[in-house]
Amino acid sequence: METLERILAEHPFFAGLDARHIQLIVGCATNVRFDAGQFIFREGEEANEFYVIRHGKVALEIFVPGRGPVTIQTLGEGEILGWSWLIPPYHWHFNARAIELTRAIALDGKCLRAKCEDDHDLGYELLKRFAHIVEQRLQATRLQLLDVYGVHS
Amino acid sequence: MMSDPMIPRQYRISRVRRETADTFTLELTPVQDEGTFSFAPGQFNMLYVFGVGEIPISISGDPANPRTVVHTTRVVGTVTRAMGTLKRGDVLGVRGPFGSHWPVEEAEGNDVVIVAGGIGLAPLRPALFYILSRREKYGRVVLLYGARTPEDILYRRELGRWRAQFDLDVYVTVDRATGGWRGNVGVVTTLIPRAPFDPLNTVAMVCGPEVMMRFTALELRKRGVGADNIFLSMERNMKCAVGFCGHCQFGPTFVCKDGPVFPYRRVKDLLAIWEL
Ligand SMILES: Cc1cc2nc3c(=O)[nH]c(=O)nc-3n(C[C@H](O)[C@H](O)[C@H](O)COP(=O)(O)OP(=O)(O)OC[C@H]3O[C@@H](n4cnc5c(N)ncnc54)[C@H](O)[C@@H]3O)c2cc1C
């Protein structure tokens, strides 16, 4: 059976971390599954974890009055879901809903925050990785905002 | 038959298909029987709506069917709007085919990644027909297609059919979705990092709005695809389409006759020029 430790150590997001840091992270990790339609978290709730998606697909949604839930992004296998656990006041800004059966590794944010405070090297390594993800998502959002497929006059 | 490239031949509309709210497909057959029409995937025709004007539109049909000329057009302005009101039986002027083509033969033996944005799927469709008719000659074949909303997706039935094939990986994504859409949401570039192809043995063919092509090329480069293995179709405005008028000229390059399909390395700098 694949151990959590091996899965995390081989995941590109954690690539380059030393074994000691992987150990610390594994101590905060659990396997989770969500059925199609199930909410993983909702806007406004406390953000106390992030997820490494192993299989399935997750929609990030915002509720727009009069239009209902609008999906602004989907995430799939191999992608990282959630960074609000890292940034005060630790609240989710979107809903996340599994749109098909989704298996993931949940990482406890409170547990990780405490370990990062104790070990700033670990904190820096994790911040670098999340900064990269935030930059990628910002870039994608900018392109979405440009409405590149629209008709321009 | 190669006649004067400046004189349009008359074609009759044999079929009109509404693809989306603003996009339609015309199937054309010659008014006088002029034999067959052969073209290479990626080439375009100049379509003349009599009394209104002439515009370049890519050929989007199957290159193996030389009897019908197929064009998919999106309504954006004067000529495309007038074209959109034409009906079965109406007549159009056609000059062509013109321009360079997708490197479908050169890509044999490699994985092929086709990245299309919006109406950009139309010029790539003949390349897909071509590749699928010789499927065994290629490695993995992947289509990444981005549209604005689920309602803007072109060739839905075909995409469904292609998706059901085991030898073609089809990923569709939209910029935003409400309601029943269960597919991907996000720009098409976000599909590239995880798409199943071997970057060192891949030929990529990209068509869509220029901003989308610019970022797609960067993402493909990041994944490890060589600059000489990425091809883009530069659909800039043109007039004569045969290298006479200079309307589409950029330095030594004429987009109409040297293009529209270019290797990325050749047009990298052109992509940064805003007006042409
Ligand atoms: C080689 C080539 C292949 C093409 N293939 C297709 C195709 O398969 N299907 C299709 O729908 N369109 C295609 N186009 C684009 C098409 O030629 C233009 O949309 C058309 O010329 C617009 O004419 P119009 O009179 O309707 O619009 P206009 O009144 O001339 O312009 C309306 C608006 O559209 C913009 N526009 C015009 N031409 C272009 C262009 N080339 N690129 C971006 N914006 C433009 C103008 O800036 C203006 O804002 C292709 C263009 C080229 C050069």
Ligand code: FES
């Ligand atoms: S359109 Fe006339 S030279 Fe290219």
